[in-house]
Amino acid sequence: MSDGVDSVFENSLLVEPSPTTHKAKISRFAWAGLLWEVVISGLRELWSHKLRSLLTLTLLTLGVFALVVMTSVMDGVVDKVSMGFKGLSFDGTIQLSQKAPETTEEQKRFAMSPGLRYEDLSRLAAPHPLVKAFLPRATRPASIRIGTGLERTFATGVTPEYFPWQNRPIASGRGLTEDDARRRSAVAVLGGSLASKLFNGTDPVGRSVNVDGQSFQVIGVLAPLQIMSDDTWLDANGLLMPIEAYMDRMDPKHALDRLYVKMVHKEDLNEVTSALLARAKQAHHGIDDVETTDLAAELVRAYQQFEDQIWGWKVVLQSLAATVLLVGGVGVLSVMLISFSDRRYEIGLRKAMGATDQQIFVQFLLEALVLAALGALVGTVAGSFLCKVLASSFPWGLVVNTFGLITAWVVALGLALIFGLYPAFRAMRLSPMEAMR
Numbered sequence: 001m002s003d004g005v006d007s008v009f010e011n012s013l014l015v016e017p018s019p020t021t022h023k024a025k026i027s028r029f030a031w032a033g034l035l036w037e038v039v040i041s042g043l044r045e046l047w048s049h050k051l052r053s054l055l056t057l058t059l060l061t062l063g064v065f066a067l068v069v070m071t072s073v074m075d076g077v078v079d080k081v082s083m084g085f086k087g088l089s090f091d092g093t094i095q096l097s098q099k100a101p102e103t104t105e106e107q108k109r110f111a112m113s114p115g116l117r118y119e120d121l122s123r124l125a126a127p128h129p130l131v132k133a134f135l136p137r138a139t140r141p142a143s144i145r146i147g148t149g150l151e152r153t154f155a156t157g158v159t160p161e162y163f164p165w166q167n168r169p170i171a172s173g174r175g176l177t178e179d180d181a182r183r184r185s186a187v188a189v190l191g192g193s194l195a196s197k198l199f200n201g202t203d204p205v206g207r208s209v210n211v212d213g214q215s216f217q218v219i220g221v222l223a224p225l226q227i228m229s230d231d232t233w234l235d236a237n238g239l240l241m242p243i244e245a246y247m248d249r250m251d252p253k254h255a256l257d258r259l260y261v262k263m264v265h266k267e268d269l270n271e272v273t274s275a276l277l278a279r280a281k282q283a284h285h286g287i288d289d290v291e292t293t294d295l296a297a298e299l300v301r302a303y304q305q306f307e308d309q310i311w312g313w314k315v316v317l318q319s320l321a322a323t324v325l326l327v328g329g330v331g332v333l334s335v336m337l338i339s340f341s342d343r344r345y346e347i348g349l350r351k352a353m354g355a356t357d358q359q360i361f362v363q364f365l366l367e368a369l370v371l372a373a374l375g376a377l378v379g380t381v382a383g384s385f386l387c388k389v390l391a392s393s394f395p396w397g398l399v400v401n402t403f404g405l406i407t408a409w410v411v412a413l414g415l416a417l418i419f420g421l422y423p424a425f426r427a428m429r430l431s432p433m434e435a436m437r
Helices: 002-015 019-048 050-087 104-110 118-124 178-183 192-199 230-237 243-249 266-283 295-342 344-352 357-393 402-419 421-429
Strands: 093-098 131-146 149-158 170-173 187-190 208-211 214-222 239-242 258-263 290-294
Touching (some): 050 357, 093 295, 131 192, 149 230, 149 243, 187 192, 239 243, 258 266, 290 295, 295 402, 357 402, 402 421
Parallel strands (some): 149 239, 187 214
Antiparallel strands (some): 093 258, 093 290, 131 208, 187 239
16 A cells, blocks of 8 residues: 555655746746736837827838738739740741941932832742741731721731731631632731720621721731730731732832741851851842841840849838838837836836846837837738739739738838837836836
């Protein structure tokens, strides 16, 4: 019997918590209670000084809101523009166009050439093993009359291959066909913006339009285009017709604006360029009045310029957001200094009842952090809501940028911590006798 009692007594000694563990548990409960008390007192302080707190929270909210929205919108803009650049279909493309004379001698020599014309296509667009497609294009201003309405726009002559190669999808009706080209048919595909303007949302397929006195039947409407170049703007706001019908009805001079050449491999650029210039020189009686442009290289340069501009905008907008947050941090300092002045007696009483300097210091810092967290939370919710509203304007939606969100919170809490140090030090160094005097 005594052995059993001894055994139970020994086991109770084994499971009894040590004094160190007991103190640690008390310490953790004390800090948890302090944290809860800080949050409650911080909210009570905000509520008791509504106007002052509202002004401070507004600045912090605007700063976080600006950072969240700015970084998210910039991501959406980059995605949209990148998609637009890809939609230009300029990869592996050479442009052949009329060369502008730079000197008087060149001007006299170029005058002896008929220039880049539709008749040159039989030579320029002859099959070549390194070329996938030749896409001529000619454009001129035109007037469209429907009933009593008159709209000034642009007429463009292209081949049927132009639509798939240049990424011009059809929204309704059909595109141009080889039969349209062979018959030189008076048919046209309207740009999406022009069709919406002329027909107010109704389907124009099958209708007839009068273009500079010539009647054309609408056979299709282009899908909406992202405007990234002059050509996409002209196609969206004009009408496209078979280049044969264009030359017969719209331009007696048969002038070509440009010829797009799609290469099989980008590495064949120099060889294809040399072949094109040689063909053009033969067609123009030995006169070098045309030039080639590597559109892929031009696209890379344009995208680099866009990235440089985006970087500049990011710096400007981030600086503005940081300034607002900085002013919000000063607001936190003001609130905490006023709080310190109003609560001197409370601080002295707490110290007299055994609160340590470290506890008072931490309490004030935590109150500053609570104030900043509330402002950051409101800014985050508002920014996320605006991103959701704007999502339909971007091709892949608009997702809140995680880096921008984290940065906004870190900056807001960091400023609150920095500007809360001075009031916390003053509260910590306050003696109970001086505070309760």
